[in-house]
């Protein structure tokens with residue numbers, strides 16, 4: 001049988017998340033003697049096939065339709081379901097991205113089967129599949145029995161290192177008539193809000209929590225972030241107080257970051273904050289409380305008042321940068 | 323006039339660590355407060371703002387234990403107009419079952435009070451994070467649904483919805499009636515006012531006893547991921563010495579260049 005992977009792409013650009021999903025799918029398929037096949041949707045689907053083959057796709061099913069001209073959750077789900085009904089895979093998988101989870105939820109709803117989101121481990125069991133999935137943004141794991149004629153799973157983004165495994169990547173065109181009505185949820189337009197380095201991709205994040213005391217204190221974090229070519233982050237206590245925009249929030253309901261350096265000032269490190277920051281390579285905490293969770297999680301800490309330490313750091317950086 | 327439904331979930335609010343009950347079936351909430359899942363708190367605020375502009379009503383629905391009345395009363399204090407609790411025995415329901423219960427509750431409410439122009443969910447629940455209940459309900463109702471929404475404009479026959487992606491927004495234009503999944507950050511939820519607290523006390527909580535069959539996901543156990551323990555190196559606490567140590571570190575890690 002087949003493990004069918006849904007390839008994400010944005011106008012022909014395949015995100016690393018899809019290669020993570022392909023890597024995880026290969027392990028699952030190998031454990032069941034299945035082959036890995038991929039479904040790619042829209043006009044660019046044939047063009048991305050070589051990249052998908054490089055990561056293990058034996059077959060790339062391409063589906064073209066006017067309603068697949070750009071991403072749309074309903075059109076994507078309908079198209080995948082048509083293919084699933086035709087080739088009867090043992091599993092349909094994608095990466096647990098915003099789109100991946102949305103499409104798989106739509107696929108599972110249409111097939112009337114279960115869907116396990118953000119899976120970190122999955123294997124065939126006597127009655128179906130044994131699956132471990134993330135809850136609470138990854139602070140907690142849940143083992144579940146998944147009982148369905150086809151396993152619908154998303155693999156947690158960032159939980160696996162994508163690897164290459166060249167395969168045939170035979171392109172196979174799948175024809176299906178999708179109703180025009182599905183255009184109702186296709187992207188109509190896009191706007192760019194910030195070009196260049198974003199909080200999610202910044203090499204340095206200088207972050208402030210309730211310990212900052214007020215909105216004005218963030219001026220010094222702005223200055224330090226600017227000097228280091230980084231971005232300012234914050235905790236939810238800060239956004240709830242209206243000190244910073246939510247787009248700066250790091251955490252479970254904010255942005256997940258993975259900078260080289262995370263400098264956390266006056267942040268206690270609640271689980272919901274930490275799951276957003278734990279991808280950081282190096283964590284430095286400035287906190288008056290040596291017992292704060294973020295201090296115990298950090299590689300380095302300064303146990304002192306941030307209002308004294310941050311200005312001193314700015315001076316020192318300026319001095320050395322000349 | 324708009325009839326808006328907001329579906330919210332009562333979740334615990336753990337701090338530095340999430341503890342698990344001895345039978346490994348649930349989060350140990352013995353010493354925890356409860357809250358409305360944050361994305362849904364914003365969904366509620368959005369619904370209230372829409373109805374303040376357009377007129378109409380905000381119906382708030384929760385499937386949960388009797389204690390979830392607390393979250394409905396909170397919703398009353400920040401602008402909700404009517405409230406429905408579908409009581410459970412408190413054990414976690416699988417997402418197919420929850421979706422089926424909500425679909426039935428929507429059908430019941432619509433047969434009495436008229437169609438909802440808009441149904442709002444949170445993007446995903448804070449605790450179980452299944453990423454599917456809203457999509458399943460929308461499919462069962464035959465209505466369009468988009469998740470990840472950080473902006474809504476109400477049009478004559480459509481909603482223009484903005485979805486957040488890294489560094490930008492995608493724009494969708496969905497016909498009414500529609501279902502949208504909301505992300506925290508679409509607004510800053512208001513705090514209850516004095517008047518709101520009064521409304522909360524007086525609010526009538528409707529009970530809708532509805533159930534459905536279990537779906538295909540069955541919880542075996544909860545556990546915590548392996549924690550990486552780090553030996554925290556304590557740097558000097560005096561300002562100038564601390565700054566020297568921190569900047570030495572930044573240099574060592576190669577992030578002093580300032581290029582972005």
Ligand SMILES: Cc1cc2nc3c(=O)[nH]c(=O)nc-3n(C[C@H](O)[C@H](O)[C@H](O)COP(=O)(O)OP(=O)(O)OC[C@H]3O[C@@H](n4cnc5c(N)ncnc54)[C@H](O)[C@@H]3O)c2cc1C
Pocket residue numbers: 208209210211212234235236237238249250251252253254255265266267268269270271272273276286287288289292304305306307333334335336337357359360448
């Ligand atoms: C479902 C859910 C989702 C959530 N999602 C998120 C999320 O995405 N992101 C997030 O951040 N939170 C999230 N939270 C909130 C989270 O639980 C915490 O409430 C929040 O992270 C606390 O923010 P804080 O650390 O800034 O504040 P606090 O916990 O109040 O900590 C302030 C810290 O500042 C220190 N401090 C005070 N003064 C000084 C000083 N002068 N110098 C140095 N240190 C000082 C204190 O010692 C303390 O450690 C969520 C909560 C729930 C329930």
